[in-house]
Amino acid sequence: MKEQVKKYLLCGGTLLCLGAVSAGLLSGVNLLTAPIIDAANESKANAAFLEVFPAAKKFSKKSYFASEDEQKKLEDAGVAKVYVDYYVIAYEDDAGSKELGKVFHGKIAGRDAELELLVGFAMENGKSSLVKIAMIQCNDSFKANFEQNYLNPVNQGNRKYDDVAGVGATITSTAVSKVVAEADKLFSALSGGIVEDPAAWNNALFADKGYKLLAASKDVAGDSTFAKYYSLADDDLLHNEAARFYVGSEGDFTAAIAVSAEGFEGGYILSSSFADVDYKTSPSYSASSLPSGITGTVLANMGQKAVELLSAGGGLLTLGKQAMNLYKGAASFSKRDLHLAISKIENLGIDDYAWPSENKKHEIYASYSVLDAEGKELGVVYEAEFHVVKDESGSDETEAHGGLYFLLGFSGEDYDNPTLTNIVALENSFSRAAQLQKGCIDVFNQGKDHSWNAFKTACAAEAQVEFGDLGATISSHALYAVANLERQNYADMKGGK
Numbered sequence: 001m002k003e004q005v006k007k008y009l010l011c012g013g014t015l016l017c018l019g020a021v022s023a024g025l026l027s028g029v030n031l032l033t034a035p036i037i038d039a040a041n042e043s044k045a046n047a048a049f050l051e052v053f054p055a056a057k058k059f060s061k062k063s064y065f066a067s068e069d070e071q072k073k074l075e076d077a078g079v080a081k082v083y084v085d086y087y088v089i090a091y092e093d094d095a096g097s098k099e100l101g102k103v104f105h106g107k108i109a110g111r112d113a114e115l116e117l118l119v120g121f122a123m124e125n126g127k128s129s130l131v132k133i134a135m136i137q138c139n140d141s142f143k144a145n146f147e148q149n150y151l152n153p154v155n156q157g158n159r160k161y162d163d164v165a166g167v168g169a170t171i172t173s174t175a176v177s178k179v180v181a182e183a184d185k186l187f188s189a190l191s192g193g194i195v196e197d198p199a200a201w202n203n204a205l206f207a208d209k210g211y212k213l214l215a216a217s218k219d220v221a222g223d224s225t226f227a228k229y230y231s232l233a234d235d236d237l238l239h240n241e242a243a244r245f246y247v248g249s250e251g252d253f254t255a256a257i258a259v260s261a262e263g264f265e266g267g268y269i270l271s272s273s274f275a276d277v278d279y280k281t282s283p284s285y286s287a288s289s290l291p292s293g294i295t296g297t298v299l300a301n302m303g304q305k306a307v308e309l310l311s312a313g314g315g316l317l318t319l320g321k322q323a324m325n326l327y328k329g330a331a332s333f334s335k336r337d338l339h340l341a342i343s344k345i346e347n348l349g350i351d352d353y354a355w356p357s358e359n360k361k362h363e364i365y366a367s368y369s370v371l372d373a374e375g376k377e378l379g380v381v382y383e384a385e386f387h388v389v390k391d392e393s394g395s396d397e398t399e400a401h402g403g404l405y406f407l408l409g410f411s412g413e414d415y416d417n418p419t420l421t422n423i424v425a426l427e428n429s430f431s432r433a434a435q436l437q438k439g440c441i442d443v444f445n446q447g448k449d450h451s452w453n454a455f456k457t458a459c460a461a462e463a464q465v466e467f468g469d470l471g472a473t474i475s476s477h478a479l480y481a482v483a484n485l486e487r488q489n490y491a492d493m494k495g496g497k
Contacts, residue, residue, distance in 0.1 A: 049088055051134045052103050052120035056090040059103075084183055090120070101131055102190065104183035108175045114139050115172065119180050121187040128188045130154070130161055133180060142169035142431070149434070150176070163216040168433045177215065194254055194270045198230045201245050201268040204284035205258045206232065211242055225250065225305050226257075231317075237385070237405055239426050241316040246306040250298050257299070257306040261316055263287075264303030269295070319407075323368035323381035326409045326421040331373040340364040340489065342386055342482060362386040364486060367493075370409070379411035379421065380493070382486040388478045402430030402475060408483055415491035417452045420444075423479075430475045440476040452487060456480060 049059050063086055084104045092098040101122030108115040115138055120131035132155050140146060145168035153159035161180045164173040188195040202213050211232035220226045226248035234242035243260040245268075253272045258265035266286040269279035276293030287303060290296035315321065324330035342362040368381040387403035405428075409421030422445040430436055444450075444458035459480035460473070 048118060048134065048136060049090065049103050052118055052132045053090040053100050055092065056100055057094045058091040058096050059088045060091070060096060061086060061088045084119075084179065084186060087183075087186070102187050104179075104186065106179040106183070108179065115175065117176060117179060119183040121183060123191055123193060126193060128184050128191070128193050130180065130184070133161070133176065138172075140169065140172045142172060145169040145434075146172045146176075149173075160216055165216070166428055166433055166437070168431065170429055174215075196247065196256075196270070198245055198256070201230075201256045201258070201284070202232060204268055205266045205286065206243060209234070209242070212236075212238055214238055217247075220246070220248075220309070223248075223309060225302060226309060230256075235319075237427065239322070239405070240319045242318075244306075244310065244316070246302075246309065248302060248306075250302060253295075253298050255299060255302060257302050259303070259306045259310050264300075264307050266290075267299040267303065269299075274298075319366075319383060320368055322424065322426075323383075323407060323409070324370050326381055326407065326424070327370045327378040329372045330370045330378060332371045332375075334369040334371065336367045336369065338364050338366050338489070340485070342384075342485060362482075364482070364489070367489070379409045379419075380490055381407055381409035381421065382489070383407055384482055384486065385427075386478055386482050388474055402428075402433065404428055404430065404436075404475065404479060406479075408486060410487060410490040413494070415487070415494065418487060418490065420450050420452060420455055422450075432475065436475045436479075440479065455483065459483075 046059055050056060084106045087102050087104040089096075089102055090100040092100050101120055104119045104121070106117055106119065108117075116136040117138075118134040118136060120134075121128050122131050123129065133151060135147075135151065138146070149167045150159065150164065150169065150173040154161050161184075162177050164170060164177055167173040185195050185197060187193070198213055198217075202211060211234055214231040214233060217228045217230050219228050226246045228247050230245045230247070231241050232243040232245070233240050243258060243265065245256040245258055247256050247270075248254070253274065254270040255272075256268040256270060258267065264287045266284065267290075269277070269283045269285075272279045272295065274293070274295050277291050277295040279295075285291060285296070285299060287300075290299050310316070320333045320335055324333050340363065342364065362385065364382055364384040366383045368383070370378045370381060372378055383406075385403065385405040405426045407421075407424040407426065410418045411421075412419045423441045425437060425441055428437060440458050440460075444455055447454060447458070459476045
């Protein structure tokens with residue numbers, strides 16, 4: 001019995017020793033391989049960062065809030081909602097003494113898209129400048145449209161990152177633009193630059209108006225004070241401009257100046273060396289409560305310049321103004337709210353598609369009677385929106401084929417074949433938006449014949465199958481169907497048959 005116990009003890013001890021040796025060996029292997037694995041991961045990450053800053057010699061990774069000082073900078077800058085989880089500083093030298101810029105890492109998940117991207121910014125003349133957007137992962141179903149119409153033009157400097165109109169991949173480009181916008185604000189806050197946050201300006205100066213901000217800014221050419229402006233709209237579809245924020249500087253004083261049809265509305269200070277006002281604590285002032293010192297004087301002067309600039313440019317771009325722009329010699333307009341629901345029209349030329357149910361708007365909103373200086377009517381412009389969806393049994397209609405929001409004018413007394421203006425596509429969200437624009441709308445707009453019959457031909461309204469090289473049959477058929485309802489309303493209104 002004792003011999004048996006000895007055997008067990010001997011075996012147990014041997015196994016224990018072997019286990020200890022194995023654990024030691026594994027620990028040693030881990031100690032040896034961990035640095036190699038970490039170095040490999042770092043090298044892989046640096047390769048991605050080098051796509052943004054090819055000249056960088058060193059990268060230093062930072063968490064979103066790298067320090068209390070940086071966190072305070074972000075809070076002062078009003079950066080609250082984040083789409084970025086970390087950033088790295090790119091250095092020109094191995095010692096890390098000269099910064100090239102910062103690369104921000106973001107992830108987006110939604111619908112059928114999984115997106116991961118890097119966004120590089122550098123300082124240029126005291127302001128943030130986008131260096132490059134590098135997509136690490138992009139499996140969106142509209143990837144080709146996104147790359148061709150948004151990513152490449154933005155990286156080439158031919159498109160602003162906040163301009164997502166007509167991309168043909170609206171959800172993806174909008175999500176990416178939000179990541180870039182947050183990275184822009186974060187970079188400016190961390191780098192001591194000027195942070196532009198038009199949503200905060202709108203909330204401070206127009207909170208009671210309910211205005212909605214248009215994402216993309218527009219450049220101001222040839223002005224010594226203002227470089228750009230942001231538009232605000234008072235309609236859900238964001239095409240009736242109600243106010244603007246002009247962004248500009250007088251010396252080292254920079255502000256966003258609010259103007260509307262009524263004039264100067266106020267200012268939001270972005271940077272200032274004046275000691276009479278603590279702009280970081282109180283950046284916003286309405287036109288009726290400007291501070292009494294030098295800050296108030298400069299804001300008033302900038303406000304007057306902004307009003308003059310708006311007037312010189314023709315004023316705010318309202319829907320009525322856009323309707324007037326369709327007729328030469330237009331001096332005024334008279335709006336008539338219609339809100340005519342577009343009834344279901346069977347078979348748009350393709351059996352599988354139909355008007356959507358109540359979850360998508362399909363409506364003729366209004367008509368604009370455009371008048372010349374003597375009060376003579378030049379024509380009637382209609383404002384309408386429609387959407388088309390796949391008409392499948394049991395479908396919840398969440399996957400829309402697309403929609404169009406447009407203006408189109410009618411004139412003349414031949415109500416069967418009236419004269420039309422150009423088609424103005426305010427919003428084109430069809431999956432084949434470019435094909436509809438190029439193959440149908442542009443064909444008609446650039447043609448010499450602007451009769452109804454020419455429009456009908458451009459839409460190929462009578463074709464029952466896909467035709468030619470257009471490849472946008474569904475949307476062009478729907479455009480014709482809605483325009484035909486407008487033509488009928490025009491005939492009824494003018495007393496035609």
